[in-house]
Amino acid sequence: MRFSKKHIWVKEDGDVVMIGLSEYAISELGGVMFVNLPDEDDEIRLGEAFGDVESVKTVSDLISPVSGKVIEVNEEVVDSPEEMAGDVDSWMLKVKVSDQEDLMTEEEYTAYLQSL
Amino acid sequence: MDRKKYDLAIIGGGPAGYSAAFEAAKYNMSCVLFEKDKLGGTCLHRGCVPTKYLNKVAGMYKEVQTCESYGIKINRDDTNIDFVETKKREAEIVDKLAHDLEKNLLAHSIDIVYAEAYIEKDVIKTVSGDEYEASKIIIATGGEPADISSDMEINVADAPGKMMTDVADAPAKMMTNSENISVAGVINTNQLLEMREIPEKLTILGGGVTAVEFAYIYATLGSKVTIFIRGKALLRNWDKDIVTAVTQSLKKAGVVINTKTDFSKLSIAGDEVVLSALGRKPVLPKGYGENADDKIVVVGDARKDSTMLAHVAMAEGRAAVREMVATSCSDKMGCYTSCIFVDKEVASVGLTEAEAIEVGIEAISCRYVMYSNARVLISDDGRSFIKLVADKNTKKLIGAQLYCDRAGDMVAELATVIDNEIDIAKAAAVIRPHPSYCEDITAAFDMLLEKL
Numbered sequence: 001m002r003f004s005k006k007h008i009w010v011k012e013d014g015d016v017v018m019i020g021l022s023e024y025a026i027s028e029l030g031g032v033m034f035v036n037l038p039d040e041d042d043e044i045r046l047g048e049a050f051g052d053v054e055s056v057k058t059v060s061d062l063i064s065p066v067s068g069k070v071i072e073v074n075e076e077v078v079d080s081p082e083e084m085a086g087d088v089d090s091w092m093l094k095v096k097v098s099d100q101e102d103l104m105t106e107e108e109y110t111a112y113l114q115s116l
Numbered sequence: 117m118d119r120k121k122y123d124l125a126i127i128g129g130g131p132a133g134y135s136a137a138f139e140a141a142k143y144n145m146s147c148v149l150f151e152k153d154k155l156g157g158t159c160l161h162r163g164c165v166p167t168k169y170l171n172k173v174a175g176m177y178k179e180v181q182t183c184e185s186y187g188i189k190i191n192r193d194d195t196n197i198d199f200v201e202t203k204k205r206e207a208e209i210v211d212k213l214a215h216d217l218e219k220n221l222l223a224h225s226i227d228i229v230y231a232e233a234y235i236e237k238d239v240i241k242t243v244s245g246d247e248y249e250a251s252k253i254i255i256a257t258g259g260e261p262a263d264i265s266s267d268m269e270i271n272v273a274d275a276p277g278k279m280m281t282d283v284a285d286a287p288a289k290m291m292t293n294s295e296n297i298s299v300a301g302v303i304n305t306n307q308l309l310e311m312r313e314i315p316e317k318l319t320i321l322g323g324g325v326t327a328v329e330f331a332y333i334y335a336t337l338g339s340k341v342t343i344f345i346r347g348k349a350l351l352r353n354w355d356k357d358i359v360t361a362v363t364q365s366l367k368k369a370g371v372v373i374n375t376k377t378d379f380s381k382l383s384i385a386g387d388e389v390v391l392s393a394l395g396r397k398p399v400l401p402k403g404y405g406e407n408a409d410d411k412i413v414v415v416g417d418a419r420k421d422s423t424m425l426a427h428v429a430m431a432e433g434r435a436a437v438r439e440m441v442a443t444s445c446s447d448k449m450g451c452y453t454s455c456i457f458v459d460k461e462v463a464s465v466g467l468t469e470a471e472a473i474e475v476g477i478e479a480i481s482c483r484y485v486m487y488s489n490a491r492v493l494i495s496d497d498g499r500s501f502i503k504l505v506a507d508k509n510t511k512k513l514i515g516a517q518l519y520c521d522r523a524g525d526m527v528a529e530l531a532t533v534i535d536n537e538i539d540i541a542k543a544a545a546v547i548r549p550h551p552s553y554c555e556d557i558t559a560a561f562d563m564l565l566e567k568l
């Protein structure tokens with residue numbers, strides 16, 4: 001699992017990548033109430049919002065660390081967002097990637113979080 | 117023959133027609149109103165009022181099933197619906213409104229002629245042969261369900277004739293005749309509203325407002341409801357967040373939604389009631405359009421490009437009269453509101469974010485989700501939100517989409533802000549009541565201001 005500064009994790013899964021929201025972000029939000037995700041076949045773009053998460057606090061955009069086409073959306077996360085955790089099971093999208101930003105390793109991400 | 121003469125003749129006694137009549141009375145115009153059926157039109161008898169009544173019944177039924185969590189104990193074994201009784205109450209409400217409407221029109225010195233009217237040169241005639249002359253004519257003859265289009269060969273295996281009024285007259289099980297297409301076993305919204313029982317299974321063709329409202333009502337009342345649509349999602353042209361929310365609410369009510377349907381290949385088992393909610397078409401009186409005539413104005417659903425909304429029909433009826441008396445007030449029609457009633461209310465006004473972007477506006481939007489609203493929690497409404505759209509350059513509100521209980525009432529305030537280009541900071545500063553749904557309009561405006 002590798003991480004973006006916008007708290008999105010990326011994990012390779014064959015020729016696609018899975019992306020999800022980091023545990024840190026979920027706990028910062030105080031729990032996720034609702035997730036808005038793109039549809040299958042939609043194109044998402046590096047640096048742009050591909051959806052958002054709602055918490056009691058606010059609505060936060062999900063900023064994509066990759067460009068590519070959405071292959072699959074995790075309906076379980078959409079249906080029960082409150083059970084979302086920062087683990088692989090809580091992946092949000094599977095994406096066929098055409099471009100990707102430099103990502104942090106887990107240690108680098110932990111160090112980054114401490115710097116915040 | 118002696119012809120009665122009037123300043124204004126109105127053909128059609130629906131929202132467009134009766135609103136025009138009341139407006140004419142304000143200006144002391146002599147006015148005659150023709151209605152071939154019942155005063156109140158589609159809206160009162162086959163549209164807005166019956167559907168909102170049934171939405172209320174569905175909501176009550178749901179509340180009865182959930183009231184124990186509020187400490188109200190009921191004898192669950194006895195919970196059921198006597199739909200004949202339900203429909204009787206509906207008829208009483210509708211009749212009362214129609215009756216009061218008639219009294220009110222008469223009190224405004226408007227002559228009512230209960231007859232089908234048609235136009236011959238500039239004379240208005242009724243089938244019984246009476247003739248009327250008027251300096252101006254308003255056509256407010258409304259609309260009716262459109263026939264199923266010829267590219268659809270819906271195959272209904274076995275039409276369950278028992279519940280349908282017109283089905284016996286429908287010629288064949290499957291028929292595609294370009295003149296007047298009717299598919300046996302497929303009923304329209306008028307026929308569904310005439311039914312005195314809740315269908316066990318209801319299949320709905322179409323995914324517009326009417327389809328969505330009926331799907332929610334009947335699913336909540338216990339029908340197994342399935343929707344078929346051609347496109348990818350329900351509610352074409354509605355805001356994406358609204359579409360997501362309504363889709364989820366229907367699914368929660370048990371509605372199955374089939375997208376990307378090829379209607380030419382659709383095969384329906386035949387043990388269900390099949391409703392076509394695929395569209396409506398205008399109705400015009402005989403003789404209209406034979407001579408171009410600038411004293412005739414068409415308003416409401418009878419117009420080719422109508423919005424198919426009662427309140428817009430009313431506004432058009434009133435505006436047509438004001439135009440005739442040409443008072444100094446310039447009649448710019450404001451933005452219009454539209455609503456959907458499901459488990460909560462949906463209301464939209466002005467532009468959606470996507471529409472704004474499409475016409476080249478640099479749009480900014482925000483969605484305020486009412487997770488901390490006391491009234492939402494008290495009523496256990498679930499996810500509710502207010503979405504606002506502003507023009508980044510003018511810093512004015514240009515649209516709003518709401519999904520929460522009472523959205524249909526709340527949206528008028530936002531329409532006022534849009535129509536009058538009220539400064540957003542000023543609109544935000546209004547002291548709204550607490551606890552209320554509308555107090556979150558303040559929070560939504562604050563959120564928008566931060567983004568602007």
Ligand SMILES: Cc1cc2nc3c(=O)[nH]c(=O)nc-3n(C[C@H](O)[C@H](O)[C@H](O)COP(=O)(O)OP(=O)(O)OC[C@H]3O[C@@H](n4cnc5c(N)ncnc54)[C@H](O)[C@@H]3O)c2cc1C
Binds near residue numbers: 157429
């Ligand atoms: C199921 C359903 C639900 C709806 N729900 C809503 C809603 O919640 N909110 C909303 O805003 N809109 C709703 N609508 C739309 C709304 O009903 C219409 O937009 C509205 O009724 C249009 O008003 P109108 O006066 O133009 O026409 P109509 O209401 O159709 O009235 C036309 C009248 O003219 C009469 N007429 C026709 N021809 C003649 C003639 N030749 N001579 C004499 N009389 C004639 C008809 O009998 C009728 O009474 C709904 C529609 C449907 C079908």
